[in-house]
Amino acid sequence: MNKRGHVLNAVLLSIGLGYVLDPSGDVSTFATIAEVFLPVVLGALFPDVDTAFGKHRKTLHNLPVLLIFLAHPVYHGGNLQWVWLGVVTHYVLDIVGSKRGIALFYPISSTEYGFPTGVTTSSDRAEAVTVAITLFELAAIAALVYVLPTYLPPQAAEIVANTTNVVV
Template identity: 65%
Template sequence: MNKKGHVLNAILLALGLGLILTVDPRNFQPTTDSAFALAENVAMLSLPVVLGALFPDVDTAFGKHRKTLHNLPVLAIFLAFPLIFGNLQYVWIGVATHYVLDMVGSKRGIALFYPLSPQEYDLPTGVATSSKYADIVTVVVTVAELAVLAGIHYYLFSLDTSLSSATTALGALMI
């Protein structure tokens, strides 16, 4: 995807995640307080998600695009961010969804295991970044990403939990 697609993805993610973190569909009652909570969550999420969603393309200025900063070791670094920078706990979501958008939404994949392997991985669902369908594909992929994040949040563990708590919850599910 191009920069416009990643910005669109990040904005929709911030709005959608704000909604997911604010609204429990099982017992939601719309009130003025819930509207303010939604606005606060969207504002809190916007900067880290947008930064995360745009960061991998910094490798266009140096290194090899879709390799240097488009890989699992870089994502692991961002997963560890909350341990050091607690207020940036959602940056990893922006980075991860950038990878998904590049793998699913565009014709060219990303090198997930770089620098160990330059092999690029993708799905056959993508379009050219200059395609007239690029924005539509971006929205469809973003809705799918939000559906997965909502499923995780409502059924596995809360997305606003710490990394150690989420790891513990996942470990309990594995047993």
């Protein structure tokens, strides 16, 4: 995917996430969208900073970088707690949506992993693929927020509810 695709994904994901976390459809939903919008967009764009240095789809497109972003909210929280989601969705778009894939195990291995479902970044189907992947991501997030807690022990369900601000 190109920058336009990642931004499209992040914008649509932020809007959908606002409705998943606060489905009321009133002012509080729009406040939730505003809260997650900037961190998700920043996270979605961050991995492509490696176009300015290093090796693109290797230097910042790997599991060690993702682990750093996943650990950030645990240690710091605050208004950037959703950056990790932007990074994850960037990886998903590059793995599932593009022909090339990413080097998940870089610097140990430069092998790039991707699904055969991807299109080239210049394809006229790139935006449609981006929207389809975004809808899949939103469905997965909704399942994690609303379905998974019913199968978790009460303490774990409470942690999910506190993390997402959703009543389960």
